[in-house]
Amino acid sequence: MSIPLVPKLLRAHLADLAKEGKRHDGRGRFEGRKVELEVDCLPRAEGSARVRMGDTIVFAGVKFQIMTPYPDRPNQGGLMCSAEVRPVAGRGWEPGPPSPESIELGRVVDRGIRESGCINTEDLCIIPGEKAWQVILDLFALSDDGNLFDAFGLAAIAALKNATIPAERFEAGEDRPLEVSKTPIMCSYHKVGGRFVYDTDKKEELGGDERIHITLGDDDHVHSLQKGLKGIFTAAEFAEIMSEARSRCSELRDLIDQAVGK
C-alpha cells in the first residue's frame, strides 16, 4: 500500500520534461497557479479567508478567547496557530493523530506569522495580569492538490487581517478590528527533475525531492525558512529561489491588501 511504484515512472517523466525546461502542466519554472482569495466567508469565525490555488483549496478561521496572561508577561495576550489536514483533503491523508507532515506544516506556517511580529501581543491585553485576548487561527485543508504550505500561509494572514475582536460578546468593550501591522508571505520551492520550481501540484510533489519554504516580510526581511524532505542543495540554488521569492512575495502581498480592502 505504502510503497507506490508510480512515483518512479513519474519521477522519470518529470525529469525528462525538466531537461527541456518544461513542467507537466505547461507552467514556467517560477509560474504559480491561479490564486483566488476570498475573505469573510465563515459566518461563525471572527475573521476568515478561503484560498484556492489550482485545485488546492483551504480555509482559515480566526476565533478569540479570553486568557489569563502568563505571570512573566502580564501585559500580553497570545497567538495560537493550529493546522489540521483531515482526510477530507485527499486520498493520502489518513485519520488518526497528527502525522509528522501535518505537524511540520502547522509549525512552519505558525513561525512565518509569529516571527514577523505582525501581531503585537501587548495590543491584546485587556486588564494587565488578569485578562487578555488569545487569538486562535485554525487552518483547514479542503482539497490538497499540492503546496498546502503557501495556501495556508496566504489564508492565515488574510484571515487575521479580516478579523474583528468580539469584545462585546465577552463584555470587554467595543468590537474593534485586530491590528495586523505586517504582511508575511510564504513562497515554497520544490526540487523536481533536478531543479527547483515554484508552487508544485500534487504530481510534482510525488515525483520531486526536497522543498524549501521561505517566509518574507516587509522590506524583504526573512522571517522563516524550512528545508523539508531528503535532498541536497547548493548555496547557488538557494540564492536563486530566494531572489525569486522576493518578487513573488511582493505580488502576493498586493493581492492580500486588495482582498482585505487596504
Place this chain on the structure above:
Amino acid sequence: MSIPLVPKLLRAHLADLAKEGKRHDGRGRFEGRKVELEVDCLPRAEGSARVRMGDTIVFAGVKFQIMTPYPDRPNQGGLMCSAEVRPVAGRGWEPGPPSPESIELGRVVDRGIRESGCINTEDLCIIPGEKAWQVILDLFALSDDGNLFDAFGLAAIAALKNATIPAERFEAGEDRPLEVSKTPIMCSYHKVGGRFVYDTDKKEELGGDERIHITLGDDDHVHSLQKGLKGIFTAAEFAEIMSEARSRCSELRDLIDQAVGK
C-alpha cells in the same frame, strides 16, 4: 478473525424460524427473558442495582462528587452517565479505547435518563455558584448475552432511585435520598429474520439487522429514540413496536417501583 462465517448460517436459520413465527429459544416475538432486579448490592456505592435478563448481567453504581456549578447555571448540579463494556463481559468485547458500539450504548442510555428530566439538577445545589452535587452513574456489564441496552437502562434508573446523597461524608448537611421524580424505561427491538422482536439474545443479535431503542416516560411520553445498524424499516413497522413498547415499559416500571420499595 473478524469475518465470522457462522452468521450467514445463523441468519438463514433464524429466518427459517421466523417464517414459522418462532424464535430459536421458543419465546414469542414480544416476550422478554426473565428479569431479576436487585438494589443496594454494592457496598461502596451510594446507590446500586444489579439486573439479570437471561444470561445478561449488569451492575449500576451511583457515586457523588462536589462540583463547582457552571457560571451560566449557578443553581444547578450535574449528572454524568458512563457506560463501559470491559472484556470481562464476553468473548467479543476487546480491551482498548471505547469502541463506537460502547460509545453509542452509553450515550443512548444517558439520553433516556437525562431527557426524561427525572433528576432535577437544581435539587443538587448546595451553595449557589459555589458548590453542588455531581451525580455519577457508572454502568458495568458483567455478562453480555444480548440486549445490554435495556439491562443498562433498567439498572440505571433503579440505582438512581436507590441512591443516598452522602452529605455527611462531605460535611454538607445530613444524608438524604436522591430525588428521582420519573421512571424512564427503555425497550429495544431488533429485526431478526425480517421482523422486529423484543429483547434479543446474543445469537439473535449476531444474526439480525437493525435495532431500535425506545425510551418512554410516564404517560407514554417519548424521551429518546435510536436506530442502530444497517437496515431499512417502514412507518408501519415502527408503529407496531412503539405500541408494544408502551405496554412493556409499563410492566417494567412496576418492577422498578417494587424493587426500590415505592
Place this chain on the structure above:
Amino acid sequence: MSIPLVPKLLRAHLADLAKEGKRHDGRGRFEGRKVELEVDCLPRAEGSARVRMGDTIVFAGVKFQIMTPYPDRPNQGGLMCSAEVRPVAGRGWEPGPPSPESIELGRVVDRGIRESGCINTEDLCIIPGEKAWQVILDLFALSDDGNLFDAFGLAAIAALKNATIPAERFEAGEDRPLEVSKTPIMCSYHKVGGRFVYDTDKKEELGGDERIHITLGDDDHVHSLQKGLKGIFTAAEFAEIMSEARSRCSELRDLIDQAVGK
C-alpha cells in the same frame, strides 16, 4: 520478530554451565559486575548520578518544583519517581507508550526509595497548606546490558543524596542540601539454569526464568520485594538470596557513602 529462537539454545547453554557451577562470563554465582558511580554529572539537574555496571549505564536526575500540599497533609511535600527506558538503551526497547516492563521497573525502584522513609516529606514544607517542594527523580537508561533495576536503584539514592534544594531560584529562602536520612539498596537475583544468580547481564536475562528484587535499608530492614516473570521458587531458595542480599547491600551502601562524600 517477537519469537526469538535463540533463547532456547541460550537457555540450554546457560543450564549446562550452571551444572558446572559456572556463568557464561566467568563470574561467581553471587559476584557482581564492576560498578562505577559518579555524582553531580548533569549540570541542569539539582542532583544527579551516573552508574555503570558492566555495559549497563544509567543516569538519575533530581529536579524540584513548587506544589500545593494535599488538603489532608498540609505539612508535606511530595516525591515522584519516574523511570523511562527509551529506545536509545537497546535494540529491544521500542518507542511508544510505557511497556508493562518499564512500568514495573519504575514502580519497584520507586517503592524501594519511598518505603524506606529516606525522604521526610514534612521536611519539604515551605508554608503549611500553601507551598511545599516536590522532589522529582527521573531515571534514564542509556545502555541496557541487563539488571537495570539495580543500576536505577543505585543511581536513584545517589542522586537524591547529591541534591540541593534550589530555594533561591524559586525565591523561597536559601539553597540547602536535600536531607536523605537512609540508604535503601536494591539487589536483584535471577534464576538462570535452575539457580538464582546475582546481577545478570542481558544474555542471562534472555535465557533465565523468574527474578526477585530485594530492597534493604539500614539494619537489614526489608522495604520492598518483587517477584517478576514466570517461575516457581521455594522458601529455601528465597532464604539463600535474602542472606546474600544482606551482605551485598551493605557493600553498596559503603560505595554510596564514599561517592557522595559522607
Place this chain on the structure above:
Amino acid sequence: MGGYGDVQCIDENGIRLDGRKIDEVRPMSIEVGVVPVADGSARMKWGLNDVIAAVYGPMEAHPRKIQRQDRAVLDVRYNMAPFSTTDRIRPGFNRRSREISKVTAEALESVVLTELYPRSKIRVEIEIICAEAGTRCAGITAASVALAHAGIPMTDLVVSVASGKVHDVVVCDLNKEEDNYGEADLPMGILPNTGELVFLQMDGDLSPQQFQEAWDYNMGAAKVIHEVMVEALKGGDE
C-alpha cells in the same frame, strides 16, 4: 408555553422568528464537485449550516481486519471544524462525533449497494464548516449527494431532516434558537421514493400526538429537500 425566559419563538399568527411557517424548511442550496481531488463531493448550505461531504473510493480496505468478504465497508467521519461554532471547538474526535459518524455510516450502508465491491472501502468525509442546528441531518443529506456524484450505486438517496418542539409547539426543521430553547428534536433519515427510514434518533419530551406531528413534518419536508438534491445532481459540474 415553556418557561424559557422571554424568548417567544412563534408569534400569534404561527410565524417563527426567522419568518417561516410552522411546517416550512429553511432556505437551502446544494452544489457538487466542491472538493476537486475527491471522487465525489457536495456542499450543502441550509440556513447558516455550511456542510461539505467528500467521497473517496471504492478503494482497497486496509488494515485487512476491517475488510468484509462480501461487501464494501463505509468509513464515515463526521467532524466540526474548530471555527464552525460561536465557541471554538478543540480539534480531535469526541464521543458525540463518533456516535454521529456511526449512525450516519449505518444509514448510508442501508442504501449503498456495498455487495458490488467486496473487500473494499468507501471513505465518506463530512466536514461542518459552519454550524447552525441540524448539522447531522445536513451531513447525511450532503453525503448521499456526494455518493451519487461519485457514481456509487445506491437504491435511493437519503434525505435527512429534524423537526422538534419549541414551547410546546411542534415545528419543522429547527433553527438555532429553536434548538437551544426547544424541548425535543426528532432527526430522521428518509428514502424519498418509498417513505421508508434508515436513520432515526430523538431526544427530549414528546407526547404521542406531538411525536406523530413531528414525524409528519419530517415526511413532508423530505419531499422539498429531495428536489433540491436532484436538481444539484442534474446541474453537476462533471
Place this chain on the structure above:
Amino acid sequence: MGGYGDVQCIDENGIRLDGRKIDEVRPMSIEVGVVPVADGSARMKWGLNDVIAAVYGPMEAHPRKIQRQDRAVLDVRYNMAPFSTTDRIRPGFNRRSREISKVTAEALESVVLTELYPRSKIRVEIEIICAEAGTRCAGITAASVALAHAGIPMTDLVVSVASGKVHDVVVCDLNKEEDNYGEADLPMGILPNTGELVFLQMDGDLSPQQFQEAWDYNMGAAKVIHEVMVEALKGGDE
C-alpha cells in the same frame, strides 16, 4: 506502638478491631459460574472485597506478534470498577493496574500448563466490584479458581494472601483500617500442595524477624483459603 493518632487496631487481648485474632483471616466465600457467557468464572467475597474473575479461551492469539510457538500466553487484566471504592475511580488503565496485571499473569503462568496450547491465548479478566484491602490477592485467588472452573490444566491452584504490620505488630490478612494505618504489607502467592511460591511483593518496613512472622502467617492462612477454593470447585454449578 506507632504514632498514628488515636486509632488502636489491636487491644490488650490481641483482638483486632473486627474481632479477629492476630493470625485469623477475614470471612470469605467463593462461587463459580457467575459469568454465564465465560468459559470459567468465580466470584470471591473476602471481607468487603467482592471480586469476579472470568476466563475465556484457549483461543487464537492475535495480533500474531503476541503468539508464542511453544505455549499459550495469559492475557490478564486487573481492573477496579469505578464504584468499587469510597472515592470514585476514573475508568481507564493506570500504572498500578498494569503492574498488578503483569505480576498476576506471571504468577498464573507458573502453574498453567501453557505448553498444551501453543500459539493460543487465554484471557483472564479480574474485576474488583467492591474493594477493601488485599484486592490483588483476592484477584489471583479467584482467577486460579476460574481457570480450574474453565477446565484449564494446572499443576496446582494459587492461593494468595497478604499479612503485614500495624503499629509494630505483625497480623494476618490486613483489613482496610489495618492497611491504611499499617506500616508494611507482604502479599504472597502460594502453591498449597508444596508450599512453593509464584508471587511475592512487599512494601513498607519489616525487620528480619517481623518478615519471618508475616511469611509464616501467610503460609498458615493459605491452608484455610485453599479449603474454601476446593469446596467451591466441588459444589460448582456445572
Place this chain on the structure above:
Amino acid sequence: MGGYGDVQCIDENGIRLDGRKIDEVRPMSIEVGVVPVADGSARMKWGLNDVIAAVYGPMEAHPRKIQRQDRAVLDVRYNMAPFSTTDRIRPGFNRRSREISKVTAEALESVVLTELYPRSKIRVEIEIICAEAGTRCAGITAASVALAHAGIPMTDLVVSVASGKVHDVVVCDLNKEEDNYGEADLPMGILPNTGELVFLQMDGDLSPQQFQEAWDYNMGAAKVIHEVMVEALKGGDE
C-alpha cells in the same frame, strides 16, 4: 540595540558574555562508543550541551508498511531528557520534538547510502542529556558521527551549527543567553566536503545582509566542527 532590558550581550570590543569573539564557536568535544550495546554511538559536549546519539541497524523494518523496496528508512527520534533543562520537561513526545526528528531524519537520509539496504531500517536515537542552545544542531552532528561509528556508508558527514542575531548584531553559534534575548536563529546542516546543504531552518527577523552574514558564519564554523568530528572518529574506541 534591542530593548531587552539591561542585558548587554556583546561589549564594545566585540567580545561576548562568555568571552568569545563574534565568529567563534563554543568549546566542544566528541567521544564515540559511549553506548556500548549500540552499533554505533557518539557523545557531543558543546558549550553546556551534552548530547548522545546511538545507532541500531540496519535491521528488518517492521511494521512492514514502513518498509521501502529500494532503500532503508531512517527512524530518528530526538528527545530531551526530563532533567536536561532548568524547568523539568515532562516525558513524552511533543510537536517540537516530532518536527526536529523529521527534519533530522531528512538531513541524514540525504547522505546515508540507504539504497544499499532495501527493506531495512536504521534507528538513530538522539538524547539531549543537558541542553544549552542549539541542541538540534548538536544532535544532527552527533548522529552523523554515530552513523560513521556504526560503519554505515555515507557520502559525507553532516555538520550542523546555528548562527543568529542578538541586539541587531549577527553572531556565530548562539549560547543560551543569546538565544533567549536574540532576534533570529539560523540553523544549517552543511556537507563539509562540498559546502552543500541538507538541513536549513530559520526563525526571527534578518535583513538580507544580516542573513548573508549569518550564513557565512555557519560555513566558517562548519570547518572547525568538522575537524573535531574527524578527530573523534580517528581516535575511536574500536
